Amino acid sequence: MVILAGCACFWVYCVSRLFLYALDARHAARNQASFQELYFTETQKQAEQRELAQRSSVVRQFTVTFPKTEISEETPVHTSAPKTADWPGNPAMTVSAALKKLRQMNADMIGWLTIPGMLDQAVVQKNNTYYLNRDYRGYHNANGALFLEEGISLKTRPDTYIIFGHNMKTGDMFGSLRLYEDTGYYRKHALIDFNVLYEDGRYVVFSVADVDTIQGMRRYVPFMQLPGMEAEQRMDCIRRLQAYSKWYSPIAVSAEDQLLLLVTCEGTEETRRVVAARRLREGESAEAVQACLLNVKSRN
Secondary structure (H helix, E strand, O other): OHHHHHHHHHHHHHHHHHHHHHHHHHHHHHHHHHHHHHHHHHHHHHHHHHHHHOOOOOOOOOOOOOOOOOOOOOOOOOOOOOOOOOOOOOOOOOOOHHHHHHHHHOOOEEEEEEEOOOEEEEEEOOOOOHHHOEOOOOOEOOOOOOEEOOOOOOOOOOOEEEEEOOEOOOOOEOHHHHHHHOHHHHHHOOEEEEEEOOOOOEEEEEEEEEEEOOOOOOOEOOHHHOOOOOHHHHHHHHHHHHHOEOEEOOOOOOOOOOEEEEEEEEOEEEEEEEEEEEEOOOOOOHHHHHHHHHHOEEOO
Protein backbone atom coordinates (compact mmCIF):
# COMPACT_ATOMS: atom_id res chain seq x y z
CA MET A 1 0.00 0.00 0.00
CA VAL A 2 2.85 2.35 0.81
CA ILE A 3 4.46 1.64 -2.55
CA LEU A 4 1.15 2.16 -4.37
CA ALA A 5 0.55 5.41 -2.53
CA GLY A 6 4.05 6.59 -3.41
CA CYS A 7 3.55 5.72 -7.07
CA ALA A 8 0.20 7.53 -7.09
CA CYS A 9 1.75 10.66 -5.61
CA PHE A 10 4.58 10.54 -8.11
CA TRP A 11 2.10 10.14 -10.97
CA VAL A 12 0.07 13.12 -9.75
CA TYR A 13 3.25 15.18 -9.48
CA CYS A 14 4.33 14.32 -13.03
CA VAL A 15 0.90 15.09 -14.46
CA SER A 16 0.76 18.42 -12.63
CA ARG A 17 4.22 19.38 -13.90
CA LEU A 18 3.24 18.52 -17.47
CA PHE A 19 0.06 20.56 -17.07
CA LEU A 20 1.98 23.57 -15.78
CA TYR A 21 4.55 23.20 -18.56
CA ALA A 22 1.78 23.16 -21.19
CA LEU A 23 0.11 26.13 -19.52
CA ASP A 24 3.38 28.10 -19.62
CA ALA A 25 3.81 27.29 -23.29
CA ARG A 26 0.24 28.45 -24.00
CA HIS A 27 0.71 31.71 -22.13
CA ALA A 28 4.04 32.31 -23.90
CA ALA A 29 2.41 31.76 -27.30
CA ARG A 30 -0.44 34.16 -26.51
CA ASN A 31 1.91 36.87 -25.27
CA GLN A 32 4.18 36.48 -28.25
CA ALA A 33 1.25 36.70 -30.66
CA SER A 34 0.16 40.01 -29.12
CA PHE A 35 3.72 41.38 -29.29
CA GLN A 36 4.08 40.29 -32.92
CA GLU A 37 0.83 42.00 -33.90
CA LEU A 38 1.91 45.24 -32.26
CA TYR A 39 5.48 45.13 -33.59
CA PHE A 40 4.64 44.29 -37.20
CA THR A 41 1.76 46.77 -37.32
CA GLU A 42 4.15 49.56 -36.33
CA THR A 43 6.82 48.22 -38.69
CA GLN A 44 4.36 48.32 -41.58
CA LYS A 45 3.44 51.88 -40.71
CA GLN A 46 7.12 52.83 -40.75
CA ALA A 47 7.57 51.20 -44.17
CA GLU A 48 4.63 53.14 -45.57
CA GLN A 49 5.96 56.38 -44.13
CA ARG A 50 9.39 55.77 -45.65
CA GLU A 51 7.87 55.05 -49.03
CA LEU A 52 5.74 58.21 -48.93
CA ALA A 53 8.69 60.31 -47.86
CA GLN A 54 10.83 58.78 -50.63
CA ARG A 55 13.82 58.51 -48.37
CA SER A 56 13.44 62.03 -47.09
CA SER A 57 15.99 63.14 -44.51
CA VAL A 58 13.09 63.37 -42.08
CA VAL A 59 12.88 59.58 -42.05
CA ARG A 60 15.29 57.80 -39.72
CA GLN A 61 17.94 55.90 -41.64
CA PHE A 62 19.43 52.66 -40.38
CA THR A 63 22.81 52.40 -42.06
CA VAL A 64 26.16 51.23 -40.77
CA THR A 65 29.35 51.47 -42.78
CA PHE A 66 31.27 48.24 -43.13
CA PRO A 67 34.20 47.34 -45.39
CA LYS A 68 33.37 46.54 -49.00
CA THR A 69 34.58 42.99 -49.27
CA GLU A 70 33.55 40.32 -51.73
CA ILE A 71 32.44 36.96 -50.37
CA SER A 72 35.20 34.43 -50.74
CA GLU A 73 36.32 31.16 -49.27
CA GLU A 74 39.49 32.75 -47.95
CA THR A 75 39.26 34.65 -44.68
CA PRO A 76 41.11 37.97 -45.12
CA VAL A 77 43.66 39.10 -42.59
CA HIS A 78 42.75 42.31 -40.76
CA THR A 79 44.62 44.26 -38.17
CA SER A 80 41.80 46.19 -36.55
CA ALA A 81 38.71 45.36 -34.55
CA PRO A 82 35.41 47.23 -34.62
CA LYS A 83 35.47 50.41 -32.62
CA THR A 84 32.50 51.46 -30.53
CA ALA A 85 30.93 54.61 -31.93
CA ASP A 86 27.76 56.63 -31.87
CA TRP A 87 24.89 55.07 -33.80
CA PRO A 88 25.63 55.82 -37.49
CA GLY A 89 22.71 57.53 -39.19
CA ASN A 90 20.98 58.03 -35.85
CA PRO A 91 23.13 60.33 -33.66
CA ALA A 92 20.07 61.42 -31.67
CA MET A 93 19.46 57.76 -30.73
CA THR A 94 15.84 57.90 -31.86
CA VAL A 95 14.01 54.69 -30.91
CA SER A 96 12.12 52.96 -33.72
CA ALA A 97 8.35 53.38 -33.51
CA ALA A 98 7.71 49.63 -33.30
CA LEU A 99 10.04 49.10 -30.36
CA LYS A 100 8.84 52.27 -28.69
CA LYS A 101 5.36 50.71 -28.58
CA LEU A 102 6.71 47.49 -27.11
CA ARG A 103 8.70 49.39 -24.48
CA GLN A 104 5.46 50.89 -23.23
CA MET A 105 4.55 47.33 -22.22
CA ASN A 106 8.01 46.47 -20.88
CA ALA A 107 10.91 48.93 -20.73
CA ASP A 108 13.38 46.01 -20.89
CA MET A 109 12.57 45.33 -24.55
CA ILE A 110 15.53 46.36 -26.69
CA GLY A 111 15.12 44.50 -29.98
CA TRP A 112 13.33 42.09 -32.27
CA LEU A 113 14.87 38.91 -33.67
CA THR A 114 13.55 37.29 -36.85
CA ILE A 115 14.67 34.11 -38.58
CA PRO A 116 12.15 33.65 -41.41
CA GLY A 117 10.29 30.38 -41.03
CA MET A 118 11.77 29.74 -37.57
CA LEU A 119 11.07 32.50 -35.05
CA ASP A 120 9.83 36.04 -34.50
CA GLN A 121 10.64 37.08 -30.94
CA ALA A 122 11.19 40.18 -28.88
CA VAL A 123 14.56 40.50 -27.12
CA VAL A 124 14.90 41.98 -23.64
CA GLN A 125 17.85 43.05 -21.49
CA LYS A 126 18.05 43.25 -17.71
CA ASN A 127 20.52 40.76 -16.26
CA ASN A 128 21.48 37.20 -17.13
CA THR A 129 19.11 35.55 -14.64
CA TYR A 130 15.85 37.51 -14.48
CA TYR A 131 14.39 36.24 -17.77
CA LEU A 132 15.54 32.66 -17.42
CA ASN A 133 12.17 31.78 -15.92
CA ARG A 134 10.07 34.85 -16.73
CA ASP A 135 8.20 35.83 -19.86
CA TYR A 136 8.28 39.21 -21.58
CA ARG A 137 5.72 40.59 -19.15
CA GLY A 138 7.77 39.51 -16.14
CA TYR A 139 5.51 36.61 -15.12
CA HIS A 140 6.97 33.23 -14.17
CA ASN A 141 7.22 30.98 -17.21
CA ALA A 142 9.43 27.94 -17.86
CA ASN A 143 10.03 29.10 -21.44
CA GLY A 144 11.72 32.26 -20.22
CA ALA A 145 12.50 34.94 -22.82
CA LEU A 146 15.24 35.81 -25.29
CA PHE A 147 17.63 38.24 -23.61
CA LEU A 148 20.73 40.19 -24.53
CA GLU A 149 23.92 39.66 -22.51
CA GLU A 150 23.77 42.10 -19.60
CA GLY A 151 27.25 43.51 -20.18
CA ILE A 152 26.53 44.73 -23.71
CA SER A 153 25.83 48.45 -23.65
CA LEU A 154 23.60 50.06 -26.25
CA LYS A 155 24.90 53.57 -25.56
CA THR A 156 27.09 53.06 -28.63
CA ARG A 157 26.92 50.48 -31.44
CA PRO A 158 28.27 47.18 -30.04
CA ASP A 159 30.75 45.16 -32.08
CA THR A 160 29.01 41.95 -30.91
CA TYR A 161 25.51 41.02 -29.81
CA ILE A 162 25.06 37.88 -27.67
CA ILE A 163 21.48 36.66 -27.18
CA PHE A 164 20.51 33.79 -24.85
CA GLY A 165 17.44 31.57 -24.98
CA HIS A 166 16.29 28.20 -23.64
CA ASN A 167 16.64 25.07 -25.78
CA MET A 168 12.98 24.02 -25.42
CA LYS A 169 12.02 20.54 -26.63
CA THR A 170 8.87 22.05 -28.13
CA GLY A 171 11.05 24.18 -30.43
CA ASP A 172 10.11 27.39 -28.62
CA MET A 173 12.69 30.06 -27.85
CA PHE A 174 16.01 28.69 -29.24
CA GLY A 175 14.82 25.08 -29.40
CA SER A 176 14.63 25.27 -33.20
CA LEU A 177 18.31 26.17 -33.57
CA ARG A 178 18.96 22.42 -33.76
CA LEU A 179 17.51 22.52 -37.28
CA TYR A 180 20.68 24.29 -38.43
CA GLU A 181 22.55 20.97 -38.22
CA ASP A 182 21.12 20.18 -41.66
CA THR A 183 22.99 21.95 -44.47
CA GLY A 184 19.83 22.21 -46.58
CA TYR A 185 18.00 23.98 -43.79
CA TYR A 186 20.96 26.29 -43.24
CA ARG A 187 21.00 27.35 -46.89
CA LYS A 188 17.35 28.39 -46.70
CA HIS A 189 17.54 30.11 -43.28
CA ALA A 190 21.00 31.67 -43.22
CA LEU A 191 19.76 35.25 -43.01
CA ILE A 192 18.74 36.74 -39.66
CA ASP A 193 17.20 40.13 -38.95
CA PHE A 194 18.00 41.69 -35.59
CA ASN A 195 16.52 45.15 -35.12
CA VAL A 196 17.53 47.03 -32.00
CA LEU A 197 16.37 50.32 -30.52
CA TYR A 198 18.47 52.54 -32.74
CA GLU A 199 19.07 50.62 -35.98
CA ASP A 200 17.96 47.65 -38.05
CA GLY A 201 20.41 44.95 -39.14
CA ARG A 202 20.59 41.86 -41.32
CA TYR A 203 23.11 39.09 -40.60
CA VAL A 204 24.28 35.90 -42.30
CA VAL A 205 25.08 32.76 -40.29
CA PHE A 206 28.62 31.48 -40.80
CA SER A 207 28.89 28.84 -38.04
CA VAL A 208 26.74 26.56 -35.88
CA ALA A 209 28.95 24.96 -33.25
CA ASP A 210 28.64 23.11 -29.95
CA VAL A 211 31.47 24.50 -27.83
CA ASP A 212 32.82 24.19 -24.29
CA THR A 213 32.67 27.10 -21.88
CA ILE A 214 35.43 25.97 -19.48
CA GLN A 215 39.01 26.90 -20.36
CA GLY A 216 41.16 23.83 -20.90
CA MET A 217 38.36 21.70 -22.34
CA ARG A 218 38.87 20.34 -25.85
CA ARG A 219 36.36 22.55 -27.68
CA TYR A 220 36.74 25.67 -25.56
CA VAL A 221 35.83 28.93 -27.28
CA PRO A 222 35.82 32.22 -25.28
CA PHE A 223 32.85 33.62 -27.22
CA MET A 224 31.58 35.52 -24.18
CA GLN A 225 34.69 37.71 -24.36
CA LEU A 226 34.14 38.70 -28.00
CA PRO A 227 32.65 42.11 -27.14
CA GLY A 228 35.61 44.46 -26.88
CA MET A 229 38.28 41.91 -27.90
CA GLU A 230 41.35 43.13 -29.74
CA ALA A 231 41.55 42.17 -33.41
CA GLU A 232 43.97 39.23 -33.09
CA GLN A 233 42.06 37.54 -30.25
CA ARG A 234 38.75 38.30 -31.96
CA MET A 235 39.90 36.66 -35.18
CA ASP A 236 41.17 33.62 -33.27
CA CYS A 237 37.77 33.23 -31.61
CA ILE A 238 36.01 33.50 -34.98
CA ARG A 239 38.29 30.83 -36.46
CA ARG A 240 37.54 28.52 -33.52
CA LEU A 241 33.80 28.90 -34.09
CA GLN A 242 34.35 28.10 -37.77
CA ALA A 243 36.56 25.09 -36.98
CA TYR A 244 33.95 23.53 -34.69
CA SER A 245 31.02 24.28 -36.96
CA LYS A 246 28.84 21.36 -38.01
CA TRP A 247 29.48 22.24 -41.65
CA TYR A 248 31.87 24.39 -43.67
CA SER A 249 30.45 27.73 -44.82
CA PRO A 250 32.12 29.83 -47.54
CA ILE A 251 30.99 33.07 -45.86
CA ALA A 252 34.07 35.19 -45.17
CA VAL A 253 34.35 36.77 -41.72
CA SER A 254 36.83 39.31 -40.39
CA ALA A 255 37.62 40.90 -37.05
CA GLU A 256 36.05 44.10 -38.38
CA ASP A 257 32.62 42.56 -38.88
CA GLN A 258 29.80 43.21 -36.43
CA LEU A 259 28.74 39.84 -35.00
CA LEU A 260 25.51 38.30 -33.70
CA LEU A 261 25.65 35.17 -31.51
CA LEU A 262 22.58 33.13 -30.55
CA VAL A 263 23.43 30.95 -27.56
CA THR A 264 21.52 28.07 -25.95
CA CYS A 265 22.23 25.02 -23.80
CA GLU A 266 23.24 21.76 -25.44
CA GLY A 267 24.23 18.46 -23.85
CA THR A 268 25.99 19.28 -20.60
CA GLU A 269 26.20 22.28 -18.28
CA GLU A 270 29.60 23.13 -19.76
CA THR A 271 28.42 23.02 -23.41
CA ARG A 272 26.63 25.68 -25.43
CA ARG A 273 25.30 25.73 -28.94
CA VAL A 274 26.38 28.94 -30.67
CA VAL A 275 24.82 30.13 -33.91
CA ALA A 276 27.26 32.78 -35.12
CA ALA A 277 26.42 35.35 -37.79
CA ARG A 278 28.02 38.48 -39.15
CA ARG A 279 26.33 41.60 -40.44
CA LEU A 280 25.91 42.04 -44.19
CA ARG A 281 28.58 44.38 -45.45
CA GLU A 282 28.12 47.58 -47.43
CA GLY A 283 27.11 46.69 -50.96
CA GLU A 284 26.56 43.03 -50.11
CA SER A 285 23.14 41.80 -51.20
CA ALA A 286 21.05 39.01 -49.72
CA GLU A 287 20.92 37.46 -53.20
CA ALA A 288 24.72 37.28 -53.41
CA VAL A 289 24.87 35.64 -50.00
CA GLN A 290 22.26 33.06 -50.94
CA ALA A 291 24.17 32.23 -54.13
CA CYS A 292 27.37 31.78 -52.13
CA LEU A 293 25.63 29.31 -49.80
CA LEU A 294 25.34 26.80 -52.62
CA ASN A 295 28.96 25.95 -51.74
CA VAL A 296 28.21 24.92 -48.14
CA LYS A 297 29.92 21.60 -47.40
CA SER A 298 29.13 18.99 -44.77
CA ARG A 299 31.99 17.92 -42.50
CA ASN A 300 30.79 14.30 -42.44
